[in-house]
Amino acid sequence: MTTSNRALNRLALILLGLIALAGAALLLRPEIDQLLEPAGLVTPTLGLTEAPAPWLQGGIIALAALAVIIALAWTTTRGRGADGTALERDGISIDANLVEGMLRRHLDDATEIAHVRLRAFRPKDRVLLAEIQVTRGADLADIHHRVRNAVTTTDQQLGTPLPLVAHITTGLRSRLAHERRTH
Amino acid sequence: MNARTRRRLGNRMRHRSRSVAVSIGLWVAALPLAYLAVEAVLELVGAPALWQRPLDVVGTITGAEAVRYAVAGAAILAAVILLVLAFAPGRLSRHELADERMLVIVDDEVLAGALSRAAATAAAVPRDRVSTSVGSRSAEVTVRPTSGFDIDRDEVAAAAQRELERLAPTPPMRQTVRIETAGVIGR
Amino acid sequence: MVGASPAGRVVLSSRAIERTLGALAAEELGSPAHRSGVRLHDDAGRLAVTVTATAAIRPGRTVLDAAESAQRRVLADGPVLTGAQITTARIRVTGVHDVKASRRVR
Numbered sequence: 001m002t003t004s005n006r007a008l009n010r011l012a013l014i015l016l017g018l019i020a021l022a023g024a025a026l027l028l029r030p031e032i033d034q035l036l037e038p039a040g041l042v043t044p045t046l047g048l049t050e051a052p053a054p055w056l057q058g059g060i061i062a063l064a065a066l067a068v069i070i071a072l073a074w075t076t077t078r079g080r081g082a083d084g085t086a087l088e089r090d091g092i093s094i095d096a097n098l099v100e101g102m103l104r105r106h107l108d109d110a111t112e113i114a115h116v117r118l119r120a121f122r123p124k125d126r127v128l129l130a131e132i133q134v135t136r137g138a139d140l141a142d143i144h145h146r147v148r149n150a151v152t153t154t155d156q157q158l159g160t161p162l163p164l165v166a167h168i169t170t171g172l173r174s175r176l177a178h179e180r181r182t183h
Numbered sequence: 184m185n186a187r188t189r190r191r192l193g194n195r196m197r198h199r200s201r202s203v204a205v206s207i208g209l210w211v212a213a214l215p216l217a218y219l220a221v222e223a224v225l226e227l228v229g230a231p232a233l234w235q236r237p238l239d240v241v242g243t244i245t246g247a248e249a250v251r252y253a254v255a256g257a258a259i260l261a262a263v264i265l266l267v268l269a270f271a272p273g274r275l276s277r278h279e280l281a282d283e284r285m286l287v288i289v290d291d292e293v294l295a296g297a298l299s300r301a302a303a304t305a306a307a308v309p310r311d312r313v314s315t316s317v318g319s320r321s322a323e324v325t326v327r328p329t330s331g332f333d334i335d336r337d338e339v340a341a342a343a344q345r346e347l348e349r350l351a352p353t354p355p356m357r358q359t360v361r362i363e364t365a366g367v368i369g370r
Numbered sequence: 371m372v373g374a375s376p377a378g379r380v381v382l383s384s385r386a387i388e389r390t391l392g393a394l395a396a397e398e399l400g401s402p403a404h405r406s407g408v409r410l411h412d413d414a415g416r417l418a419v420t421v422t423a424t425a426a427i428r429p430g431r432t433v434l435d436a437a438e439s440a441q442r443r444v445l446a447d448g449p450v451l452t453g454a455q456i457t458t459a460r461i462r463v464t465g466v467h468d469v470k471a472s473r474r475v476r
Contacts, residue, residue: 006194009201010269016208017265024258027244027251057223060237064220067213074209078202091460092437098425101466105427127192137310140297141349144280144287151284159432163184164285165192170292 012074086120086128086162094158096120096128102157103130106150112138113146115171128164133171143168189286193353196288199273208265274319278352291317294352298322298343302360305342306334312367322347322358330366380453384410387452391419391444391459394451398440400426401467416455419444424467437461 025032087094100118107113115133120126134143147166155161184192222237235243245251276291295315302324303313312327324343328334340360347358382390388408396403406423421444425433444459 006198006200009205012205013201013208013265013269016205016212017262017269019212020258020262020265024255024262027255027258054227057227057237060216060223061220064213064216067209067216071206071209071213074202075206078206087434090438091441091458092434093460093462094433094437095462095464097465098433098463102427105466125188134293136292137296137300138293139300140280140289140293141346144282144350147287148282148284155284157427157432159434161284163188165196166282166285166287167196168280168287168289168293170290170296 082119082121084120085126086118087126087158087160099128099154099158099162100130102154103150106153107132107146110143110146111135112143126163128162130164130166131171132166132168134168136170140168184286192286193279193288196286197275197277197279199275201268201273204265204268208261211261276317278317278354278356281351281353289352294350295322297350298324298346298358301342301346302326302339305339306362307332308334317356320354320356322356324358324360325363326360327363328366329369332366332369334362336360336362382452382454387417387454390451391448392421392423394443394447395421395440395459395461396423398443399423399436399461399463399467400428400431400469405467413457416457418458418460419448419456420460420462422462422464424465425463426467426469433463437463 084096085093086096086099096118100116103118104116107116112135113132114135115131117131117133119129119131121129130147132143132147134140147168151164151166218233219237219240222232222235222240225232226236232239234240243250244254277288278291278294280287280289295317298315298317299310299313302315303310303326306313306326306328308326308329312329313324315322315324322343324339326334326339339362340358343358343360347356388410389403392406392408393403395408396406399406401424406421408422409420411418411420421440423440425436427433428436438461441459441461444461445456448454448456448459
């Protein structure tokens with residue numbers, strides 16, 4: 001989960017794709033001209049190579065500066081989501097570590113849960129992502145029920161409900177933990 | 184968590200982020216331009232070029248047929264990859280479970296395991312004889328019977344259906360149960 | 371640790387202030403004082419305090435309540451005990467203090 005806007009990601013990919021296509025088209029000008037000539041069409045000339053040198057150099061430098069700034073801005077602002085704080089208000093802050101400890105405690109006796117990890121994100125508002133790793137073939141409805149109870153108890157002990165996303169997954173750890181055979 | 188936040192987060196969790204692809208794409212576009220800009224600055228101040236003057240770089244690429252085709256091919260390939268990434272749904276193999284308190288996202292692998300478990304109990308076979316493959320809107324449960332013991336397909340389907348109704352995944356999915364013709368000698 | 375100023379007023383060292391305030395907050399949070407950390411900042415000539423501590427899970431007392439009590443306690447009793455003017459107290463709860471485990475250790 002990252003902070004970047006997903007519609008914007010899509011738009012950026014489309015724009016980059018179109019720029020790449022345009023670049024390819026420029027390089028393949030002779031071939032494209034050949035194709036279009038019989039149809040009586042002529043490709044427009046850009047006059048790039050005929051431009052005076054200082055104008056061209058200035059253009060390249062400005063374009064490159066813009067591209068590097070956009071790339072830098074994008075890379076540094078994305079994925080900034082995780083910070084360790086679960087709750088912060090009126091001078092009181094609660095670390096995600098505390099909430100993780102509480103959840104782990106309440107899920108301690110669930111044998112099909114191999115591991116619980118909690119991370120705090122702020123995509124827009126603060127969100128806590130609890131990753132719950134279960135063993136293969138676990139009773140999902142039972143796990144869901146246990147997680148819900150653990151969260152309710154945590155809410156009560158903490159004194160406020162937190163915006164929580166529970167992700168039930170089979171991680172590497174739970175694959176290594178051997179399955180308890182009941183038959 | 185209000186309904187809008189929940190929907191937004193649900194979509195986020197069930198779809199791949201494209202931000203890494205965008206970052207790579209932006210840098211792939213920016214670095215050659217940055218190189219050209221360095222050459223342009225060197226030319227402006229009258230210093231010797233690192234490799235060639237900007238216009239000569241363009242000339243080198245467009246001059247030789249092989250180089251021109253190679254670069255154009257690479258650009259087309261990049262364009263196709265970028266556009267496919269932009270338009271493909273980017274769905275992750277996950278479903279959302281109904282819950283009032285929080286958002287619950289479950290990997291399809293876990294969902295498949297749960298259906299296998301329910302089906303195995305209904306069919307009275309060991310769990311390793313049931314396999315389930317889960318897609319976005321469908322689940323197919325395959326059961327290998329114990330030789331000499333018939334399995335009631337409808338009963339297994341009912342069990343799988345009950346499990347689905349209990350979990351109520353979003354997007355909703357339909358189950359089909361297949362009983363293999365070849366059995367296994369029971370222990 | 372304690373030095374007298376020319377006017378005869380007692381001024382505690384910052385280390386002593388930190389220990390005192392840490393102990394106040396830890397008591398409210400139900401965790402051992404030695405596990406708490408205190409940072410003092412200047413706030414226009416007065417003290418701004420940040421206490422970092424774990425919290426015990428106790429029946430009938432939420433962690434948020436305990437943290438708020440710790441905050442009030444530092445603001446109310448801190449000046450009385452240390453003589454320092456305290457403007458703000460920030461409480462950061464870093465984790466669960468396991469009561470059973472710490473009893474076993476002792």
